[in-house]
Amino acid sequence: MTEAMGAEFDTVAEWTAQVAADLGPDYHIPAGCRGSGSPAALDWLIEQLRLTSEDSLLDCGAGVGGPAAYAAHAVSLAPVLVEPEAGACRAARRLFGFPVVQALGSALPLADACVDAAWSLGVLCTTPHQLELLTEMRRTVRAPGRIALLAFVAREPLLTKQPEGNHFPTREHLIELIADAGLAIQKWRSTADLPAIPREWTDRVDAVDAALADRHGTSRAWELAEKQSKRIADLLGEGEVTGEMLVLRHG
Numbered sequence: 001m002t003e004a005m006g007a008e009f010d011t012v013a014e015w016t017a018q019v020a021a022d023l024g025p026d027y028h029i030p031a032g033c034r035g036s037g038s039p040a041a042l043d044w045l046i047e048q049l050r051l052t053s054e055d056s057l058l059d060c061g062a063g064v065g066g067p068a069a070y071a072a073h074a075v076s077l078a079p080v081l082v083e084p085e086a087g088a089c090r091a092a093r094r095l096f097g098f099p100v101v102q103a104l105g106s107a108l109p110l111a112d113a114c115v116d117a118a119w120s121l122g123v124l125c126t127t128p129h130q131l132e133l134l135t136e137m138r139r140t141v142r143a144p145g146r147i148a149l150l151a152f153v154a155r156e157p158l159l160t161k162q163p164e165g166n167h168f169p170t171r172e173h174l175i176e177l178i179a180d181a182g183l184a185i186q187k188w189r190s191t192a193d194l195p196a197i198p199r200e201w202t203d204r205v206d207a208v209d210a211a212l213a214d215r216h217g218t219s220r221a222w223e224l225a226e227k228q229s230k231r232i233a234d235l236l237g238e239g240e241v242t243g244e245m246l247v248l249r250h251g
């Protein structure tokens with residue numbers, strides 16, 4: 001993990017939980033989803049995975065836990081969070097009280113076929129161990145293998161434009177990785193096709209961002225994390241990278 005990623009996924013994750021706790025419960029889920037998820041994306045994934053209150057859901061690379069909390073709130077299910085960064089684990093426990101296992105998605109300390117469904121949102125491009133992560137998700141989700149990804153995909157190999165520590169797969173490479181992990185693609189939808197994010201949600205995220213900048217704007221961790229997010233936002237804005245949601249099953 002690079003210093004910028006450590007700043008974003010560890011230090012800023014913990015600061016985010018502090019800010020959200022101070023702002024109040026309405027801010028917890030939007031703050032916890034700063035990493036990637038939007039309500040429309042999460043609604044689509046919950047529907048496609050047919051999640052119900054009977055299901056256990058593994059969130060692999062859960063960050064601050066917003067997406068898992070969104071699903072728990074939407075369908076009253078019990079999520080299991082796995083996240084390698086200690087600051088993010090503490091943030092998710094503090095904001096949502098979920099069980100969080102500190103581990104890498106590429107070496108899940110979980111038994112075979114122990115959960116009904118799993119998702120990994122905005123995580124694949126942050127690790128070089130992409131095949132291992134997908135293989136571990138396949139191993140831990142029981143048949144038929146209800147698995148979903150939100151993946152940031154490069155239009156073409158990014159070479160020098162890749163922000164440090166990121167590994168955006170191309171569409172072709174992602175398809176190959178999925179097949180190599182023993183998984184099959186059931187549905188594919190670009191985040192660009194989703195309805196707009198509700199104003200109330202963006203206002204809450206903006207309030208969290210403003211409070212974070214206010215409290216920590218002069219720190220190196222904030223500066224590094226902001227630079228990293230801006231580079232990724234620029235790549236998304238230029239269409240060099242796109243957000244793709246995939247629903248998978250055991251192949």
Ligand SMILES: C[S@@+](CC[C@H](N)C(=O)[O-])C[C@H]1O[C@@H](n2cnc3c(N)ncnc32)[C@H](O)[C@@H]1O
Pocket residue numbers: 009032033034035036037060061062063064065066067082083084085088103104105106120121122123126127129133
């Ligand atoms: C962009 S954030 C997304 C967080 C969360 N999934 C969300 O959508 O809000 C990426 C997360 O992946 C985690 N991560 C990085 N490498 C990982 C790995 N090998 N296995 C599992 N998680 C990883 C990071 O610590 C970070 O919390």
